[in-house]
Structure formats: C-alpha cells, structure tokens
Amino acid sequence: MNPSYSVDIDIPNLLRILRKIHKVPPLIRREDRSSGAYDPKVASLGPYHHGKPELQPCEEAKRLALQIFLKGHNHGQEFFQEKVFEVISEARDYYIEGSTDEYTNEEFAEMMLLDSCFLISLIYPSTVNLLEPQRHLDYVPLLLLLGSLAYSSILGHDVFLMENQIPFKILMLLITLRYENGRDSMSKFLQMTAWDKFDEQLHEDIKQRLEDSSPVHLLEALRTILVWEKPQASPLQIAERTARNYTDEKGNVDFLKHEKTFRSAKDLKAKGIFFRPSSSKSFKAINFNSFAFYGKLELPPTYVSGFSKAVFANLIAYEICPNHSFDWSVICYVNFMKKLIDSPADVKELREKRILLTPLTDEDVVRLYKDLNTFEMVTADNDIYEKQKIQQHYDSKTKTWMAQLFYIYFSSPWTVVAWIVGVFVLILTVLQTYFTINPKSDSGR
Template identity: 35%
Template sequence: MVSFGPYYHGLPELGIAEEFKHKVLALFVSSSGKDKQFFYCQIFKVVDQIRNCYVGVSRDAYDDGALAEMMLLDACFAIYLMKIALDDEEKSFHFCQHLGMAVMTFAFQDMYLLDNQIPLWVIKLLTNLIYGNREEGPKLICKFSSYFVFADSRLTRRIPGEDKKQPLHLLDAFHRLLVEELDNAGKELVEDLDNAGIELVEEVDNAGKELVEEVDIAVNKCQWWPGRKEYRNEFWKYNRQSHSVTDLKAKGIHFKPSSFCLKNIKFKSYTFYGQLQLPVWLFTTHSKQLFMHMIAYEASPESDTDSTILCYVCFLKSLVIKSEDVKELREKKILFSTSDSDEQLVKVIKEIDTCGLDDDHTFYDVKMRIEKHCSSKANTWIAELIHIYFRSPWTLIALSAATFLLCLTFLQTY
C-alpha cells in the first residue's frame, strides 16, 4: 500500500498513499514552525549518501532533487506511522479519515519489507529537524521497535549494539531485537552472553580436536568407506531424524520457555528426563512475512548478520508437524497466537519460505544432545514408563492396584 524508497516509487496502485504523504508532510511542517524548504534543503545536503545506500538508482531515473523530495516524504510518513503505533489518537484519526482503518494494517507491514526500506539515519535526521531534540529520534525508533517486536515498551533508549554500529534500516533494528538477549528492561545481558560465548568456544574447540583426531585416523587407515564397520556409526551425525514435539515428549523431554531471544535454545539431559528450553514468540498475521524478509536479509550479500532467524525457523519447522505439537507448546507458554486454531498455526509455520536454505550451525550442539538423549534406550524406557503409566492419576492407580494384586498372588502362592 505504501512505498518507502525508490524501488516501488511511482507504481500506479500506490498512488493513493503517495498523495496522502504530502498531507502528512504539511501536518508536520505546520506543527514545527518551519517551512518545507528548510527540511528539503537539509535532506538535499546528504542526498549523495542516500543514493549510495541503493543499487541501480541512476540519476536518469531520479535526479538529486527528486530523490531528496522522495526521502523527505517517505521519512516523514514513517515517523507518522510510528506515532500512530504509539497511541497518537489524533494522527490515528487523521489516517483513518483519509485512507481508512483497513489500510493501516498493511501500511505497518510495508515498513519491514526488505526491498521497501529507507536508511534509518534519515529518519533520525528528520526527527531532529522536526522536534529540535537529538534524543527524540532514537527514543521514537526504540519505542516503536519495542512495541512492534515485544508488544510492550521495555526498550526506551537505544537499539542493541547501536553504540558500535547503527542499524541500516527498520528491518535491521527488528532483527537485532530478536537475536540479542535482553532483560525485561530492554538491557543487554552482557555477562550471560559472555559466559555463553566462552562455553561455545570451548565446545567448538573440543569438537575441533575430536574432528582432527578422527580425520587423522581416517588418513592413517588410507581408506574411508561407509561400508567399513568402524565408520558405520559415524553416519548418525549426518542422518539425524527430525523429532516433533510429541515425539520428544514421548522420549521424556519436557519443554520450558527461555526468553524472547530467538537464539536462546538450550537442552539439558538428566537421568530420567530431558529439558528443552525454547524462546517465546507471538504469531500474528504478519509473522510469516516478517520471518521471510528477515531470512532474505540474512542471506543478502552485504549483510553482516548471522543466520539466527533462519536457524530458528528451520528448528521450529522440525518441531511443529501437527496440531498436537502446537497444543503442547501453547500449554507450556512458549508459542502464542492471535489465531484460535492450532491447525492454522501449523499451516503458517509450514508456509514460512526459507528459500531452500538450511543452516545447522547455530543449534548444532543442541540437536546433537537431543539425538544422544533420544538414542539412549534407558532414557527411552523410563520415559515410556512415565508417559504411559504416570500421565494421569487413574493410570497410576491402575498400576498400583495391579502391582498390589500381583504381590497378593505371590503371597497366596507362598
């Protein structure tokens, strides 16, 4: 419904919103006490930096003046939508009066499309020009991002890692919130991340040493062939089965929410059971599209992000196969959804397109531990015993009664 940036600018089907952008700009200009030319000149000064953010935008298609005016209108409209999301009733009524309430939902979805972005620093520049306060821009973006990702206002100051490197655009800001470990106040858990990083390095080193030893053995043998008995057991590392939630539950694995960070997936194996901690996520009408564009952003050539979102989606796809899987994760307060149907949520998760990409690196250690736990016959037998005979009071009473009668039979025979 709304174009941000040059790639969709000028399409006939987006003409209604394009006309409305001029009214939004006039609204901000009148409230700031400055004229439109002032804002236009400030954007025009950095038009070369803006042009460098895009590929294939020639001066023949958009000269400096046209590009500067486009950025002014788009950045102003982005600020306008952020204000609406943060309960600005006056602007919300103004939007519905011109475009209608139905368009508002689609307008917010257009803000996180990968090919429909404008530089985030342009939005900050415009907020500084409008409000005359350098803190207003970062606060507005943080509050909007927090509301969009967490549905609350825990983030008030800055996007994680902003002091080291500014986010490229809004989609990059949303991505950082989902892959960084934050507390309830929106602060980064630096200590926990450092500890996790140390453990990860140690595990990688240990795995690396084991791998070198295995390679050395293979070289010394001078022959490595799957048919050889000493190497047949190595194929389970590459032929791991995907276990659904119900399958893992039958194997004695319990589920527990971890945090809002999609990287926070942990597994611990105990004597009689296992515990898989999964991140909390609310599936809404825009979750499918949001994940697909984040995966596309991770796979972009110029992106310096890791593939956390891709790994999380692939892991979730392996866990959720049928409605019973969703029901279990709902009961454990891990998955939430605006839809009441479990079947619908299964369909949404399956329809998230990963473009044929699959990265096993991020959660490789977790999957290996789960596979090791499930391959243990002792754990499986104990889990089946508990799952069958201790899942309800009535099965426990029946087992106790049968055991008691068996004991009486032994005594009577004696």
C-alpha cells in the same frame, strides 16, 4: 627474492561499507512460496517500487502525513528537507547502483522526506500513551484516509519488506528532530512488532543495541531486536562450525551426519523432553539440558500473526543477500522451528507452553512454517542450537524407557491416582494370598 606483502583486512568494517538496501535475488523470487511476500500491497517506501500505479492512492496519504508531522513544530518543511538534503549523497549510496539515477537530488530528497514522515506518522502514534487521547487526535485523519485494513497492512507487511526501505539513519534523523522521545518510540515500535508487547526492562539495552549496530534499514533493526542477545561470530568461526557439522571423526564429508536428527515437538515430548519458554526473547536463546530421566528444551516466546510469513520471508532473503555478514541466525531459527512443527499437535504443545503466541489456528501456524523457504542453506545451526545434545538424549534407550513409563503412569493426576490405587490393591492381594497360605496360629492353643 620476491618481496612478501601483508595486508590487514578489517572484515567487519568492510562489510559495513558494502551493506546496501538490496533487491530480492531473482532465484528467491522464482521460488517464492509466500504469495507476494516481497512486494508492497499499499505503500512504496524508497525508489524500488516508487511510481507503481497500484500504489499511487497512498501518495495522497503521504502528503497528509507530512502536514501532520509538521503540525505544532517551530520549523516548516524547508527545515526538514534541508536536513535530508545534507545527507542525500549518503542516502543514495544505500541503494543499488543506478536505482536512483532518474531522480535529481531535490526530487530524491523530497521522496525521502515524504516516505520517512509517512512512516514516522504511523510509528509514533502506535507507541505513545493510549491514556493521552489528545496526542492521537492529530493522526486520526490519516487513519481515516487510509482505512483500517490498509493501515494494518502497511505496518504489518509493507514496512518490513527488504525492497521497501528507507535508510534507518534518515528515519532516526527526522524522528529525533521532531520528537524528543523519538528513540524511545522507535524502540517501542520494534518491540511491539517483534513480541506484541513492550518490555520496559529491555528498553534501554535495546536502544543502545540499535545505536551500536547502526542498522541499514528498519528490517535490519527488527532483526537486531530478534537476535540481539549474543554477538556475531566471525566468518572464520562460522566456517569452522559448518565444517564440523558436515564432517565425520576422520575429517571426511558426511552430509548424513547433518540429516540424522529428531523430528517434531510431539516426538521429543515422547522421549521425555519438556518445553519451557526461555527468559530471553532472542532467537538465539534456545538452550537444552539433559538430566537423568528427562530433558528440558527452552525456546524464546515468539509472536506469530498473519503478517509473520512475509516478515520471516524478507528476513531470510536479507540474510541470503550478498555482502551480508554470514550470520544466519533467523534462517537457523526457522529451520529449527520447521523441524519442531510438523502437525497441529506440535503447535498445540508449544502454544500451551506459551512458546508460540498466536491468534492463528494451529493448522494455519503449521502451514505458515511449512511455506517458509530457507533454500537449504548450509548453516552452523547444529552447533548454535545444540542439536547434537538433543539427538544424544533422543537416542538414549534408558531415557526413552523412563519417559514412556512416565507418560503411561504419571501423565495426569488421574493416572497417578490410578497407579497408586493399583499398587495398593496389588499389595493387599499379595498380603491376602500370603495369610491364606500361611494362616496365623492361635496363640491360645
């Protein structure tokens, strides 16, 4: 008899071990619709783009940032470089094999220190109290050296590229060694990037979430903020959901089942589905409720800027990369929004409901979402966002007729007034006709 073997595999732990700071897969680069969304414009962070001639002007700014970082602290550069050197082997392991071989440990530690201090010197002043100008004066020379355009390009674009990352562990090591409120600053920065505002009520929860999830880099930390509400499903649960969405009642593969769905926000509104901002900002906070004569679709408020295309593109690339945990929350969200946003009228509807918060024109927002490529990933987003429930409401004839009646007669106060006046005139006409046919007899005769 052959002996039987039982191997218990801790999948979450295995995935943590395998996580790396990846390069963008060649297939994604070949199909790039986002016009250089994966390459830094001003500053290299980490080894992948280090030494590129077009990024060399920023190296002087990194030296200045290190001086600013050290100013007013009891310890000098040697202290912080030694702290980085203590974890340099672990830092190397975050990058793909062979990408750091050309650097000695001393050179690599210096790169990590310079790049991290540069990034921290951009993050920290953007989060401290603006009513305390003295805390900002030390950073003014760096801003003047970079210029406002380069400064905004780095913070909005370069720091969230998948190939342009520093290990998050090193960032947190240095920022907490230098600033007592370093963790607060990182949480505030990520919230401002995600939502263009700081939410005091979520602050402690987000700090704890970042500590518990131990993100590999800043891009993953941002993703943690964006999808932080619900825990990840296991790979087995993801596979089961995906199988359900692509099979019919008899278990046969039916890809048309996935394609049979609603179209745009304007179409849903015409079917009596109203949009509301959800109380949670997580991309997973999409909820739908169908009532007797209408539906309510709650969507997370999302800030969309000119840099959002690159950030979304890199989040999508991150979720597609090998060794990821099969959690495609950002891809699911983008696919969902791409279906809702087909024309400027759809953007207008979501913007007026305070779901899309953006300084861009409606046409630019449409173009942004159309340009995002999710590479037709097979995901379980039907189940995640209750698309089947929305589809059932969309297909209901009764609810459609009631919605059409509402939009014809109750879409504005004036149509309501006109409807009431019309009904009143109709009643008067009926009464007049009745009394004309049946005149009231004279009681005195």
